[in-house]
Each structure stands twice: as structure tokens, then as C-alpha cells.
Amino acid sequence: MTSVPARRARRHDPGRRDRLVDTTLDVIAEQGVAAATHRAIARAADVPLGSLTYHFGSLTELLAAAFTRHVDAVAERFDERMRAAPDRAAALEALVEHLTGDLLGSPRDLVLAVELYVAAARDPALRAVTQDWMSRSRRSLERHLDRVTAREVDALVEGLVLHSALSTDPMDADRIRSALHRLAG
Amino acid sequence: MTSVPARRARRHDPGRRDRLVDTTLDVIAEQGVAAATHRAIARAADVPLGSLTYHFGSLTELLAAAFTRHVDAVAERFDERMRAAPDRAAALEALVEHLTGDLLGSPRDLVLAVELYVAAARDPALRAVTQDWMSRSRRSLERHLDRVTAREVDALVEGLVLHSALSTDPMDADRIRSALHRLAG
């Protein structure tokens, strides 16, 4: 009588689709793209397996949706910073802050970035997401830097992110600031 | 009578182990780490499936051997260039040459680099290979650059490689040269 019949999420579950996208990002961040299977995501989101193929036609479609959401968030956050900067010097400092605070401070974002890089190298659908990210990032930088410099800075930033993700001793804020100033100062 | 009985590699096959490592690199370059399965590699090398687990205790061990061989080759080639450079300016030009000629000119090396990055992000055994690569690369740069600059240049190079692998319009030699000189010139 006092049984607990509904151990699973409620039957009627609006917003489940959204939640699945978020959970997918969690799984990718914690276990990598290779481990982001239908079953792993379903387990993490506490929904039945069939629910995934109902909401998303294929696993690739789900992964693309997840990466798109992540890229949107990061790109928007970065552009806000660039928009808020009154001049070039402030923009560079904001970039340092973005790198040392937002990105390098969050292993999750770092891992997601690298996972996206690699997944995009093989999957054309994901490559579009990556290229969108790169072009948005460059556009944000061009608010305060000329096109050529923006491109160089973008490449340096990419390298810094990668180094931080894979190296044991990441660069600190001072070194990053000095490199950026030498490149764009 | 004129049949072709032995379609497979000879029964006695010294050097097969070496050949397997090379074939593994080929498969990774052509189809990615995710597709580098025992069966795919065995097919590509034209050896029976069991041969792989005989020579290598596990798939990870084989992948590590393959990436190690690749990193050794690239790092040695790069250090040769740095050793040959008489001064700092020549070293920078050699670096430009290394990037535009060796690396960016060869999609294979580019792809292998990115695949290694991503595989290393998850597998500790492969991370050791990546870190060895990074430290060797930095040491080669330090033949002509101070430690701090070498580190910055290394990060920029990493970013350039990644951009080239994923972007549709890679930077050309002039832009790379200009960025390097601004950072290290």
C-alpha cells in the first residue's frame, strides 16, 4: 500500500528534451564523447532508453545539439566581455580574465572544448559547430583588434586552451597576459 | 593447379610487429582513433585478428606504441631543424618552414596530432606521450629562445596546428611568420 511506484521521472515530462541536452553535455564532460552513448546518457538523465531516440533521430543529432548549446553559451559569454570593454587594453585584460577565470578555471569547459575539437575532426555536422565557434570568437575579438591580429590571437588562445587541458603545469595569468600583449599590444 | 593459395602474408613474418605499428598509424590517420579497432587494423595489415593480441597485450598498448613512434619521428625531425639553425632568426624561419612545409603541408600529420590530443585527454598512457612531445618541442625551441618565449611560441604553434586542422582557410606562411616574429622576434 505504501509502496513507491514511481521511482522514475514523471510520465508527463515537458522540458525533457532540454534536460537531455544538458545531461549529454555532463556525460561528455565527465567521460568523453566516446562514452556518450544512448545508454550512458539515459542512465545519467534517469529516463528510459527509448526516450532518446524519440526526441532525437540519432545519437549524432543529440551530440550536435549538445555541442551547439555549449558553444552558444561560451561564445555569448565571451562576446559580452568584449562588448563591455571600452578599449583595446581593456579588451586584452578581459581576454586574460576570460582565459584564466572562465575557461582555465573550469576543467569542464576545457574538456568540452577538446572533446569538440576531436569529434569535429571526423564528423562534418560537428565541424560546422566548431567553425561557427571560431568565427564568432574572431568576430568578438575584432571589436577591438584588426582582422589579422584577431586571427593570431585566436590561434594563440586555442593553443593555450589545449596546453592547459593536456599539460600538467598550465600557464598563469601573468604569462598569458605577457604573451597576449606581445602579440597584440 | 595455378591456384593462388597464399593470399595472406607469409606464415613466417619477422617484423610484423613493426608493420602493425605503422599500419595502426595509417588507420588512425585515415579513419580516426575511434575507428582504429583490432579488426580494422588487422584488415589493413592483412593479418589475422589473433595476431594483434599476440603482439600487443591490449588495444591501448598498440595505440600507445603507434603514437609514440609518430611523436618520435616528428620531434626528431623538428629538433634537427632547430639544431641546424645558426641563430634565432634562422630558427624562427625554420619554424615557419616546419609549420607550413612539414606539418600543414601534410594532412596526415595534422590529423594524427589532433587525434592524439583527444585520445590523450582520456587515456593516461597516451597523455604521457603528449607531454613528452610537448616537452621535447619546447626543449628544441629553447635552443634559440628563452624559456618563457619558447613556451609562448609552443602554445601559438599548437593553436595554429589546431586551426589549420579544423578551419577551412588556414593561415599562410606570411601570416604565420608575422605572428611568430611579433611573439618572439
Place this chain on the structure above:
DNA sequence: GGCTCATAGGAACGAACGTACACAACGGCC
């Protein structure tokens, strides 16, 4: 020539995967 052991070969196992599909449940409309 016979023995021995490292190497070669192929079949098999259990697990995990993406996806398909038939059925259950329920909100919205009459």
C-alpha cells in the same frame, strides 16, 4: 631427422552498442 617453443591462425564468447518497434499512458478536444 626429431624435438621444442615462439609465432601464426581462426573460431568463439560475452558485452555493449544504435536503432526499431509494438504497446501503454495521458492531455486536449468534442
Place this chain on the structure above:
DNA sequence: GGCCGTTGTGTACGTTCGTTCCTATGAGCC
């Protein structure tokens, strides 16, 4: 309240995977 179409659920199928294991072979030594 009863119908209907959307949404949710659980099972099953076929494939592929890493790995194991048993057998066959032949080169090197006596």
C-alpha cells in the same frame, strides 16, 4: 466521458567490439 494523437516506455534485433583459447606451423637446435 469518450475519442485521438502525441508522448513515453520496454524489449528485442542485428552488429561490432576486445579478448580468449585451442590448434597448426615451422625455424633453430641436438
